[in-house]
Amino acid sequence: MKLHADTPTTQNTVTAYGPGFVEINRVRHTTHVVVTPDQVEPWPVTSFETLATSDFEHLRDLHSEVVLLGTGNRQRFPHPRLTRPLADARIGLEVMDTQAACRTYNILAAESRRVAAALFVETER
Numbered sequence: 001m002k003l004h005a006d007t008p009t010t011q012n013t014v015t016a017y018g019p020g021f022v023e024i025n026r027v028r029h030t031t032h033v034v035v036t037p038d039q040v041e042p043w044p045v046t047s048f049e050t051l052a053t054s055d056f057e058h059l060r061d062l063h064s065e066v067v068l069l070g071t072g073n074r075q076r077f078p079h080p081r082l083t084r085p086l087a088d089a090r091i092g093l094e095v096m097d098t099q100a101a102c103r104t105y106n107i108l109a110a111e112s113r114r115v116a117a118a119l120f121v122e123t124e125r
Helices: 053-060 080-088 098-110
Strands: 014-018 021-024 027-029 033-036 039-042 066-070 092-096 115-119
Touching (some): 027 039, 053 115, 098 115
Parallel strands (some): 066 092
């Protein structure tokens, strides 16, 4: 699905997503990715099942007010002990499928919120 911003912007925007990719500023990413309004980086996680506390420590260190966790094709919740670094730093965590996380990220970024989206990129099954 293609997404279009209402006005041109210099911040990162999800411009499309689909099976096996997320497109940010019209650049296609086929691996898991973390996006904030001012940076895009690969997210070096193997799978949802292998998430570790250190993955959420990295997300904490982005200093966002909210982190969107896009868990792939379906919504899956990580164990609270893994997400503890975010809770301790008083950073909100919203968990949803990756498509919903992409849409929500664009809305929050357009509102000038300090948002980070950690997105699992999966092919459809």
